Amino acid sequence: MYKYTKLIFDADNTLFDFDRAEEHALIKTLKHFEMPVPEGLVEFYRGINVPLWQQLDAKTITIQELKQKRAEQLFTFVGKRADFHAFSHQYLNELANQPVLLPTVEATLDQLSPHCEMAIITNGLSQVQNTRFAQSSIQHHFKTLVISEEVGMSKPDPEIFAHTCELMQWSNPGEVLMVGDNYHADIQGAANFGMRTCWFNLRQVDHAFKEHHYEIRVFDELLGLM
Numbered sequence: 053m054y055k056y057t058k059l060i061f062d063a064d065n066t067l068f069d070f071d072r073a074e075e076h077a078l079i080k081t082l083k084h085f086e087m088p089v090p091e092g093l094v095e096f097y098r099g100i101n102v103p104l105w106q107q108l109d110a111k112t113i114t115i116q117e118l119k120q121k122r123a124e125q126l127f128t129f130v131g132k133r134a135d136f137h138a139f140s141h142q143y144l145n146e147l148a149n150q151p152v153l154l155p156t157v158e159a160t161l162d163q164l165s166p167h168c169e170m171a172i173i174t175n176g177l178s179q180v181q182n183t184r185f186a187q188s189s190i191q192h193h194f195k196t197l198v199i200s201e202e203v204g205m206s207k208p209d210p211e212i213f214a215h216t217c218e219l220m221q222w223s224n225p226g227e228v229l230m231v232g233d234n235y236h237a238d239i240q241g242a243a244n245f246g247m248r249t250c251w252f253n254l255r256q257v258d259h260a261f262k263e264h265h266y267e268i269r270v271f272d273e274l275l276g277l278m
């Protein structure tokens with residue numbers, strides 16, 4: 053018998069290799085608009101994208117503002133402009149078509165699936181998450197995919213964890229294990245709602261975090277907790 057049979061996963065950089073998908077999608081989109089791909093592009097893009105997502109999480113900007121600011125800064129960097137709506141749409145389409153999983157994810161979920169009920173909560177965008185999920189080889193394992201843009205709440209808000217438990221008909225959050233790479237959104241969010249937590253320390257960094265119950269550095273280490 054497994055110790056945990058109710059599992060929630062984050063999507064990006066927990067199940068899916070978002071860093072690689074982002075890099076491929078960005079380069080393909082620039083080429084589509086016949087824009088140059090300068091040296092240092094990916095580093096620049098992450099440098100602008102991460103703070104914008106933090107502002108979105110803090111609700112100081114909207115998703116539309118995020119898309120616009122991101123595109124405008126990128127156009128300045130590459131030295132060529134396009135219509136930002138068209139650019140953004142193309143980029144998200146490319147991103148949606150990159151269902152690349154992180155190592156050991158597929159085999160681990162295959163093992164867990166007969167014993168566990170599983171859900172996903174993601175703060176990503178609908179256009180990307182739905183398409184990518186539908187194309188992925190792991191979708192049949194999950195009963196529900198909760199997307200922040202669709203439900204109007206996002207991690208770390210306790211409501212999104214509560215909403216997911218309701219959908220899954222789980223009455224006791226203390227029996228649920230949340231697995232994710234984002235310490236604030238995934239781990240602190242779930243812990244505040246009374247869930248058990250497993251931090252996926254994907255980048256294998258040293259840290260002094262203390263609020264998680266478990267830590268894994270490779271996805272299949274999850275099996276050892278069960």
Ligand SMILES: [Mg+2]
Binds near residue numbers: 062064065232
């Ligand atoms: Mg993540």
